[in-house]
Amino acid sequence: MSLPARTPLLWGPKRLPVPYVVRWSGELVVTDEDVTLRPDGRGLAYRGETVGDRDRHGVLWARLLDAPGSGRPDFRAMHPARQRRAMLERLCQVCAGPADRNGKGWLFVLGRPAAAEEAPGWPEGLLCTKPPVCGPCARLAAGLCPHLGEPVFVRSAKPRVWGVFGGLVTPAPGGHLIAGGDADLPYGHPAAPWFLANQLVLELTRCTRVPGP
Ligand SMILES: [Zn+2]
Structure with a gap:
C-alpha cells in the first residue's frame, strides 16, 4: 500500500492525524474589525486590503492566522486559505499531496446522505x-472520521468551481455592518460584493460512485 505524500500533524494521546485543511483553535480570525465599506459604498473591503484578500472573482475572503499545530484541531472546521488551495490545486485534504485521479475523475469521500435525501442520481451536481x-x-x-459514518467514495470527472460558502455582511443605519447567516453563493451573483467567503464550493459533475480508492 502506498503512503500519503506527507505525514499529517498528529494530535492528542491517540496521535490522531490532523488533515491539512482542518482549522486549529489558535488560527483566529484576525481582522473582523477591519471589514469596512468600499470607497464607492457598493460593497465590502478591508482597511489595508491586499491583493491576496480577494479571489480571482473579486470576492473578499475571511482573514485567519495561518498556524497549523497551534491550540487544538477542530475536525469540523476548515481553514479558508488551505481549503481553497486544496480545492483549486486538487490537493488531498489530508496530506496536501496530489489527489487521486483516474479515468473516472478525481476521488472524493462523502458522508452518506440520509436515505430520504438520497435522490436518484446523487451525488451528481452536489x-x-x-x-x-x-x-x-x-x-x-474512512477508518478515522466518525462524522462520515459509512463513507461513500465518488469520482468526479469534472469538479467545477461553483462559488463560495460564507456570509453576507450588509450595512445598517449608523454605519454598522451586520453579518448574516452562513450560505452558499454562486460566483457572479449580484450579492457577491457583500459576501465574506471562507470556503470554496465545487459542483461535482460527471460523477461515478466507486467501491473505494
Ligand atoms: Zn493524502
Whole structure:
C-alpha cells in the first residue's frame, strides 16, 4: 500500500492525524474589525486590503492566522486559505499531496446522505466544500472520521468551481455592518460584493460512485 505524500500533524494521546485543511483553535480570525465599506459604498473591503484578500472573482475572503499545530484541531472546521488551495490545486485534504485521479475523475469521500435525501442520481451536481483525497488518505479517512459514518467514495470527472460558502455582511443605519447567516453563493451573483467567503464550493459533475480508492 502506498503512503500519503506527507505525514499529517498528529494530535492528542491517540496521535490522531490532523488533515491539512482542518482549522486549529489558535488560527483566529484576525481582522473582523477591519471589514469596512468600499470607497464607492457598493460593497465590502478591508482597511489595508491586499491583493491576496480577494479571489480571482473579486470576492473578499475571511482573514485567519495561518498556524497549523497551534491550540487544538477542530475536525469540523476548515481553514479558508488551505481549503481553497486544496480545492483549486486538487490537493488531498489530508496530506496536501496530489489527489487521486483516474479515468473516472478525481476521488472524493462523502458522508452518506440520509436515505430520504438520497435522490436518484446523487451525488451528481452536489455542491461540495470538502477537497478531494489521495488513495492512501481515503482509506485512512474512512477508518478515522466518525462524522462520515459509512463513507461513500465518488469520482468526479469534472469538479467545477461553483462559488463560495460564507456570509453576507450588509450595512445598517449608523454605519454598522451586520453579518448574516452562513450560505452558499454562486460566483457572479449580484450579492457577491457583500459576501465574506471562507470556503470554496465545487459542483461535482460527471460523477461515478466507486467501491473505494
Ligand atoms: Zn493524502
